[in-house]
Amino acid sequence: MNVTDFEFLCHILRDRSGLVLTNDKAYLLESRLLPVARKWKLATFDDLVRQLRTKMEEAVIKDVVEAMTTNESFFFRDGKPFEQFQNVVMPHILQARAGTKTLRIWSAACSSGQEPYSLAMILSDLSAQLAGWRIEIVGSDLSTEVLQRAKDGQYSQFEVQRGLPITMLIKHFSQKGDRWVINPQIQSMVQFKHFNLLHDPAPLGRFDIVFCRNVLIYFDQQTKTRVLNSIARIMPEDGILFLGGAETVLGITDKFQMLQDHRGIYGVAPNARPSVAAGGAA
Numbered sequence: 001m002n003v004t005d006f007e008f009l010c011h012i013l014r015d016r017s018g019l020v021l022t023n024d025k026a027y028l029l030e031s032r033l034l035p036v037a038r039k040w041k042l043a044t045f046d047d048l049v050r051q052l053r054t055k056m057e058e059a060v061i062k063d064v065v066e067a068m069t070t071n072e073s074f075f076f077r078d079g080k081p082f083e084q085f086q087n088v089v090m091p092h093i094l095q096a097r098a099g100t101k102t103l104r105i106w107s108a109a110c111s112s113g114q115e116p117y118s119l120a121m122i123l124s125d126l127s128a129q130l131a132g133w134r135i136e137i138v139g140s141d142l143s144t145e146v147l148q149r150a151k152d153g154q155y156s157q158f159e160v161q162r163g164l165p166i167t168m169l170i171k172h173f174s175q176k177g178d179r180w181v182i183n184p185q186i187q188s189m190v191q192f193k194h195f196n197l198l199h200d201p202a203p204l205g206r207f208d209i210v211f212c213r214n215v216l217i218y219f220d221q222q223t224k225t226r227v228l229n230s231i232a233r234i235m236p237e238d239g240i241l242f243l244g245g246a247e248t249v250l251g252i253t254d255k256f257q258m259l260q261d262h263r264g265i266y267g268v269a270p271n272a273r274p275s276v277a278a279g280g281a282a
């Protein structure tokens with residue numbers, strides 16, 4: 001691949017998804033885009049680039065962008081954020097929203113659904129305390145392919161073995177051939193929507209809790225700032241943001257502050273969540 005083709009594709013990816021590709025990832029372009037070329041009945045990667053240069057067909061661009069996304073995910077990924085959700089954030093929410101009994105959670109780059117379903121399983125286990133509550137979990141992603149997998153709610157043995165406690169597997173899944181199918185009760189707790197994080201999230205409504213994990217790492221600093229600032233705008237004063245282990249708000253935005261003693265969880269700035277910041281439990 002020549003430098004001009006690399007730069008041409010990088011421009012499309014950055015513009016459409018925020019993905020920033022460094023030179024050392026050039027090999028990924030060819031390996032991931034060859035199947036896209038074949039899908040569009042083009043013999044080679046170079047033919048695909050040529051076709052894009054002559055006609056920027058939306059359907060082809062969509063396939064190119066989706067093929068370049070990294071969709072790695074697993075249930076209860078990294079453990080700690082889900083413990084914090086259950087043991088720090090939910091006690092605060094139960095107290096702070098006792099009047100309205102409403103809770104909206106957004107899994108903002110949900111891939112094949114493991115993240116929002118992990119949250120749904122935790123909330124399902126809290127059902128006695130949440131009786132009478134109106135709870136919405138929205139999972140969104142740029143990739144329609146992973147969203148379809150999320151909606152299907154079917155996982156391989158390998159996928160359920162990564163992070164999902166056996167007790168949760170037995171309780172919330174049933175086996176169908178070599179697939180594990182999430183129970184309809186958990187599935188019905190999550191709505192899946194197509195959403196590009198580069199767009200304004202206001203139409204999705206307001207969210208008390210946002211999981212935006214392991215996606216900002218692919219963006220440049222300016223895009224990270226833009227995305228985090230627009231997320232802050234759709235959160236209440238005591239909203240809580242979860243980022244991935246390699247992500248931070250430091251040096252990126254002043255709209256969120258890390259909660260004292262709770263690494264990886266961020267509150268909407270300035271300190272508006274004293275009960276959580278002080279250690280959580282209501």
Ligand SMILES: C[S@@+](CC[C@H](N)C(=O)[O-])C[C@H]1O[C@@H](n2cnc3c(N)ncnc32)[C@H](O)[C@@H]1O
Nearest residue numbers: 017069071073109111142143196197213214215
């Ligand atoms: C590595 S996965 C993270 C999944 C999950 N949040 C987790 O931590 O396990 C990153 C996801 O971000 C999605 N993504 C990438 N760029 C996006 C964008 N601009 N808008 C929405 N989703 C995007 C990808 O399609 C992919 O499914």
